[in-house]
């Protein structure tokens with residue numbers, strides 16, 4: 001029998017006072033934002049009365065899940081302000097929610113903004129706003145100020161909730177507005193959210209990161225760790241449960257350090273347990289987990305709660321302890337492998353995914369072979385593999401032993417080949433098995449097929465039997481008939497859930 005670590009689960013009443021304690025300057029600010037939203041809405045209503053046309057918007061999002069959820073907040077605020085999603089004309093307002101973890105993500109954004117220059121000449125009153133991680137870097141703000149005069153509004157990650165106020169200033173003073181705050185934003189509750197899905201939801205549980213991995217720009221642009229109050233998270237998930245949401249994903253740059261900055265003693269394992277106990281949401285996921293902070297308690301909570309998906313995204317980044325040290329990851333290859341062993345033993349059948357950087361400064365062929373050996377030993381279900389991208393302002397950008405591009409590319413291809421063959425073998429082991437699939441909708445490439453995901457996050461496609469029944473948002477049983485590297489194909493067995 002396994003030794004079960006005891007977890008003290010606080011009573012929900014323990015948190016009843018914390019919302020009030022959590023009222024801070026940001027909270028007072030949000031009240032103000034509602035007034036700005038009302039004023040912009042009045043202006044947009046007047047426009048509609050005059051032109052019989054609503055003002056339209058488009059949010060172009062780049063980057064991670066955190067940004068996807070921020071984009072839902074931007075859309076939520078835009079709706080409150082009376083804007084509607086753009087259909088097929090030139091929108092009145094475009095917001096770029098940017099990412100800066102890799103150079104090509106930044107280049108894409110510049111390309112998009114540049115391409116709008118002529119459009120803006122034809123439609124002068126169009127507003128272009130840029131926000132997100134890119135704009136938290138001074139050199140980016142300067143570049144936009146000088147070279148992209150078509151951009152009207154620039155704001156950062158810490159003042160996203162002040163979007164209505166900044167937009168108001170931009171509209172009513174007819175000036176370009178740049179407002180970047182480099183102090184850590186407070187945790188602000190009550191920002192309107194327009195969710196992309198009726199059955200899946202992101203729930204941010206913390207903001208920022210304290211880890212300063214030597215290649216990563218995130219701690220510089222998202223600030224230090226700030227955890228949301230337990231009562232606020234629970235209130236949100238209970239609402240989502242009532243609304244019939246089937247899957248939530250708890251988000252944070254490192255969810256495993258949730259609560260370290262708060263005094264109520266609730267860590268991530270306890271939070272997860274509380275969420276399981278206070279909702280009946282069938283699928284609960286989380287990301288991302290830093291291996292150095294993955295606790296035994298968390299493994300126990302996962303093992304003991306079937307509604308927590310049997311999937312763990314555990315970025316290894318490199319298999320070489322020497323490189324891990326240079327990356328400031330604070331674990332060794334051996335520690336990582338020990339952790340994986342523990343997780344697999346305690347949660348049999350768990351699907352593991354990871355992130356790997358190839359060509360980190362100083363990476364030798366020997367170091368790279370260590371990465372390959374970890375991939376072979378762990379047998380990840382999937383891996384997000386990246387060639388190291390130099391980010392100005394991070395320690396690794398100053399390392400002298402940068403790896404030539406062609407060497408990094410050649411290693412990247414070898415890694416991909418190995419991982420793809422493992423993913424395919426694992427997927428083939430599903431053939432003949434029945435799996436539960438949360439149906440996400442019709443396949444984008446074939447409207448005769450549905451697409452969905454297993455709790456291990458595998459994509460499953462299966463035939464649409466009855467055109468009169470929409471299975472989107474249901475958890476159904478599918479028998480797997482064949483497997484590919486990135487997806488499984490099957491036949492619907494049962495759609496009762």
Ligand code: SF4
Pocket residue numbers: 209210211212213216217218219253254290
């Ligand atoms: S844990 Fe490391 S890689 Fe992840 S966001 Fe923080 S600094 Fe970046």
